[in-house]
Amino acid sequence: MASEASEKSPIDQKMAMDKEAPTSTGTPRDLDQAYQFLQTYGETSDGEEATAEDLKKIRWKVDLYIIPIMFVCYTMQFIDKVSLNYAAVMGLNKDLKLKGNNFSNAATAFFIAYLIAEIPTGYILNKVSAPKWLALNVTLWGISTACTAAARDYNTLLAARIFLGIFEAAIAPCLVLISSQWYTKSEQAPRFCIWYSGLGLGQIIGGLVSFGFQHVKNPEFTGWKAMFVVLGAVTCLAGIATYFIIPDSPMKAPFLTEKEKAQLLKHVSFNQTGVINTSFKFSHILEILTDVQLWLMTLITVLISVSSGVVTTYSATLIRNFGYSPTRSALLNMPGGAVSIISTIVIGFAIRYKMFRFIGIIACCIPGILGGALLSFAPQTNQGALLAGIYLVNSIVPTLIVIYQWLSSNVAGSTKRAVSASLVTASFSIGNIIGPQTFQAKDAPQYIPAKIAVLATQASGAVIAFVLFLYYVWENKRRDKRAAQNSETLPVAEGAALSQSPSIEQKKWDNLTDKENLAFRYVY
Numbered sequence: 001m002a003s004e005a006s007e008k009s010p011i012d013q014k015m016a017m018d019k020e021a022p023t024s025t026g027t028p029r030d031l032d033q034a035y036q037f038l039q040t041y042g043e044t045s046d047g048e049e050a051t052a053e054d055l056k057k058i059r060w061k062v063d064l065y066i067i068p069i070m071f072v073c074y075t076m077q078f079i080d081k082v083s084l085n086y087a088a089v090m091g092l093n094k095d096l097k098l099k100g101n102n103f104s105n106a107a108t109a110f111f112i113a114y115l116i117a118e119i120p121t122g123y124i125l126n127k128v129s130a131p132k133w134l135a136l137n138v139t140l141w142g143i144s145t146a147c148t149a150a151a152r153d154y155n156t157l158l159a160a161r162i163f164l165g166i167f168e169a170a171i172a173p174c175l176v177l178i179s180s181q182w183y184t185k186s187e188q189a190p191r192f193c194i195w196y197s198g199l200g201l202g203q204i205i206g207g208l209v210s211f212g213f214q215h216v217k218n219p220e221f222t223g224w225k226a227m228f229v230v231l232g233a234v235t236c237l238a239g240i241a242t243y244f245i246i247p248d249s250p251m252k253a254p255f256l257t258e259k260e261k262a263q264l265l266k267h268v269s270f271n272q273t274g275v276i277n278t279s280f281k282f283s284h285i286l287e288i289l290t291d292v293q294l295w296l297m298t299l300i301t302v303l304i305s306v307s308s309g310v311v312t313t314y315s316a317t318l319i320r321n322f323g324y325s326p327t328r329s330a331l332l333n334m335p336g337g338a339v340s341i342i343s344t345i346v347i348g349f350a351i352r353y354k355m356f357r358f359i360g361i362i363a364c365c366i367p368g369i370l371g372g373a374l375l376s377f378a379p380q381t382n383q384g385a386l387l388a389g390i391y392l393v394n395s396i397v398p399t400l401i402v403i404y405q406w407l408s409s410n411v412a413g414s415t416k417r418a419v420s421a422s423l424v425t426a427s428f429s430i431g432n433i434i435g436p437q438t439f440q441a442k443d444a445p446q447y448i449p450a451k452i453a454v455l456a457t458q459a460s461g462a463v464i465a466f467v468l469f470l471y472y473v474w475e476n477k478r479r480d481k482r483a484a485q486n487s488e489t490l491p492v493a494e495g496a497a498l499s500q501s502p503s504i505e506q507k508k509w510d511n512l513t514d515k516e517n518l519a520f521r522y523v524y
Contacts, residue, residue, distance in 0.1 A: 037251045038265055050263035058260050058267075062182050063191070065255050069238075069245045070175055070195040073138055076235045077171045078202030079209070080145040080164065081110070083231055085316045086210035086333075087224040089326040092157075095222060102154045106161050108437055111429040113165030118426035121173055122419030126280050131246035134174035139239030141167035146232025149225040165429075172404065172428070173421035180408040180417070181250060184268055185523055186352055189405050193348025196401040200344060200394075203337030210316075210330035279511070284415035287513055293410060293522070294420055296468040297403055298427035300361070303461040304399045305431020306438070307368060307454045315390055318375075318447070322383050332387065336394040343367075344398040356524055357406050358469035361399045365462035368396035372455030376448060393454060399461065400428060410472075410522045413513030431457075472524040479518055 050058070084092070084107060093103055124133060144163040151157040179192055209227055216223035247253045250264050288294055315336060320329040347360045371392025378385035403424060411420045438450035514520045 033249065033251065038262055050267060054260075054263055055267055058256065058264050059183075059187065061255055061260075062253075062264070065253075066178070066182065066246050067191060067194055069242055070178065071198045072238050073134065073171065073198075073242060074175065074195050075198030075202045075205070076138070076231075076238050077141070077168050078199045079206045080141060080231055080235055081168060082203065082206055083145065083148070083228060084110075084161070086206055086330060087227065089316050089320050089329050090210060090214055090224040090227070091222060092224050095224075096151060096153055096157055098154055098157075104437060106154070106157050108433050109158050110161040110165040110168075111432040113162040114169045115426050115429040115433070117166045117169035118173075118422040118429070121169055121425075122415075122422035123280065125173055125177060125418040125421070126415050129248040130174045130177045131248055132243065133170055134178070134246070135239050135243035137167045137170035137174075137239075138242055139236050142232045142235030142237075142239055144232070145235055146229050148232075149228040169425065169429075172425040173418070176404050176408050176421045177418065178246065182264070182268065184270055185409040186354075188408060189351035189357075189402075190345075190348040192401050192405045192408075193344045193398065196348075196398070196404075197341045197344040199397055200337040200340030200342075203340060203394075204334045205337075207330045207332075207334035207337070211327055214327050214330065279414065281413070281415045281511070284413050284513055285419060287413075287515055288416060288419060288423065291515070292471055293468065294423060296464055296471065297407060297424055300461050300464045300468065301400065301403055301424055301427040302431045302434075303457040303464065304361075304365070304396055304403075305428045306435045306457040307372070307393055307396050318390060319387070321444075321447075322380075322386050324383075333390075336391050339391050339394040340397040343395045344401060347398040347402060351402070351405070356469065357402050358465045358524060360402045361465040362462045364396050364399045364402075365458045365465075367392045368458040369455055369462075371395070372451060372458055375451040376455055389451075396458060396461075406523075411514055412517060412520060414511055416513045469524050472522040476521050479521065482518065 088103060092098075098106075141164050144160060144167060148157070148160040148164070151160055175195060176192075179188055179195070183191055209231070213223035213227040213230075216226050218226075250256070250261055250268075253261060256264065316329050316333050319332050320326060324332060343364060347355075347364065351357055351360055371389045371394075374385050374389030374392065378389065380386070404421075407420055407424055408417070411417050435450075435453075438447075438453045443449055512520075514522070
């Protein structure tokens with residue numbers, strides 16, 4: 001009978017040997033699946049380096065294949081999430097006999113469920129394919145959206161929103177991890193912003209959808225019910241498409257040749273963050289608890305997301321309270337989406353061409369601060385100023401995607417990356433829990449305390465972003481000083497030609513965190 005070793009394929013034997021090989025610290029190697037693919041490919045090909053033209057063609061293929069479906073998923077998640085916002089001006093509150101803070105509580109329940117669902121998400125994404133997990137959750141939240149049409153009172157509405165929050169919790173961590181697998185740090189920013197601009201498009205489409213369904217006059221199946229059913233069906237189709245379109249990893253991309261896959265993986269190896277590694281490391285969790293950058297990122301996200309909660313849940317209601325009809329309120333909410341799209345694309349490409357990320361956050365917060373000031377202090381009779389305030393607050397939308405991209409660029413180690421993505425997304429939900437709760441029934445119709453909260457949180461977020469920048473500068477200088485003292489090899493610049501020994505190349509895929517890998521340098 002053949003031995004177990006002899007029954008293994010050559011690639012399985014090589015993977016086993018790689019994992020058993022010791023690192024410089026004497027512990028077994030924990031190599032990324034991308035490295036294992038590269039080693040296997042190198043045995044059957046010359047493995048030549050990609051030229052700039054080769055990489056441009058590969059990026060174009062990847063962009064055309066995965067970015068559109070990611071964009072569609074993010075567009076639908078925003079429309080489905082804010083559909084409650086539009087339903088409020090379409091008669092939902094009256095039909096369901098909502099009282100007092102029932103509507104605010106329903107909005108908050110979505111984000112509480114979102115927050116709780118992030119707890120297992122980090123572990124799941126360390127073990128399960130991010131594209132497949134995304135596809136499953138998109139389909140399930142589509143079903144939840146459609147089921148909202150069956151709500152008969154506050155409790156049934158609450159149940160529908162809770163399930164929607166549970167399933168939508170997967171969207172941001174999945175898209176962040178998927179994007180980081182295919183692009184280098186500087187390439188990620190515009191791609192993140194392209195799929196994230198689906199948020200702005202969702203706001204525009206949502207306004208049109210609400211306007212259209214307000215013309216449904218069936219008393220048994222009112223406009224807001226029809227809206228939820230149609231949106232849910234479209235989302236389910238998007239989830240099914242995601243399953244078949246997005247590959248589990250670059251190594252399994254049907255639209256790339258073996259040579260192109262290898263060239264892409266060597267290119268993204270400069271990230272030193274890995275592609276796929278399913279081993280769960282508890283040490284990475286402990287490191288998160290003491291990582292200053294992650295606590296600053298979560299704080300920025302909480303502060304900025306307070307305003308996001310306002311845009312998501314109450315923008316249409318605020319516009320209606322300015323003196324507009326429900327149909328006009330839906331249409332007047334649409335320009336906010338255009339502000340979101342323009343600011344997101346501008347910031348993404350500015351970062352691609354070397355603008356500091358912290359400057360991008362501050363640049364978005366400044367209009368948000370002005371918008372909060374207009375909403376808080378402009379006379380209630382000045383509809384133009386109040387509308388301008390609503391639209392300016394939408395300029396803070398890109399700040400979250402800058403944080404997501406900062407996270408994917410500056411956090412290494414498979415477990416740490418997955419859990420950190422869930423942590424930051426969870427902090428987004430905390431801000432959105434706080435945001436709707438600043439709108440109390442006793443403050444209607446002007447909601448001055450809520451508007452002041454927008455102003456204060458935007459200003460605080462800008463300050464913390466600058467503090468995070470100072471931390472990265474300090475940490476990089478500390479590492480450079482240590483490298484100089486110990487004659488260590490400095491990190492290779494992104495895009496530089498590879499002329500490294502196999503051991504150095506292998507070390508890039510060792511599943512080290514950004515703290516463990518002293519050759520890692522933070523971007524800011």
